[in-house]
Amino acid sequence: MQIRQPALPTAKPSVTPSAYVLLSLPLGILYFVFIVAGLTLSAGLLPIFVGLPILLGVLTILFGIAGFERSLARAVLGLDDPEPASASASVAAERGLFRRLGRAVADPASYLNILLCILKLPIGIVNFVVSVTLVCVSIGLIATPAVYVVLERTISIDIFETSYWIADLAPNITSMQLSFVCTAIGFVLLFLSVATIRAMAAWTARFTLAMARAPR
Known part of the structure; x- marks a missing residue:
């Protein structure tokens, strides 16, 4: 046998x-x-x-x-x-x-x-919806500084201008600094996204x- x-x-x-x-x-x-x-x-x-x-x-x-x-x-x-x-x-x-x-x-x-x-x-x-959503949101957050600079210099739009709750929590933080915070969050979310996709x-x-x- x-x-x-x-x-x-x-x-x-x-x-x-x-x-x-x-x-x-x-x-x-x-x-x-x-x-x-x-x-x-x-x-x-x-x-x-x-x-x-x-x-x-x-x-x-x-x-x-x-x-x-x-x-x-x-x-x-x-x-x-x-x-x-x-x-x-x-x-x-x-x-x-x-x-x-x-x-x-x-x-x-x-x-x-x-x-x-x-x-x-x-x-x-x-599987498709969760993976694509997580990756797209992660990339969007990572690219926030570039989006902020392009919009602010071309059409003078501050994407964080109406974020009053952020201003209350951190009144001294600038929009550029806030965009880099979004980038850091994006990298963390991207790492979690890869782990989620593998799971x-x-x-x-x-x-x-x-x-x-x-x-x-």
């Missing part, structure tokens, strides 16, 4: 957390559209039996998607855990449409993969590994 060695972390992940988080939205949209269109089409054509091969094709492709998602997740986590040779080999090995379809429908992995494709969309939306990527990858299954 061959004992499978546990997954070991490699020195460096081959996919960066930021790339994984940003990819989660377009992939989530693609998966959601595919699963909804595929299942709807196959269900609508079941009365004339055309839906049976379509359903088998959808479930087979889902095993391929699950294998791709597992590979991405392991690359993000830096796990040295090779993918099986063929994600859908056991389903394709069956002879006959009804045998192959029956095996795929009876496999719990099919339903986990369907659920994964559906959940990838809301997870991708949250979201790690959670998403672990969730994917728990959901994406190969056929039995």
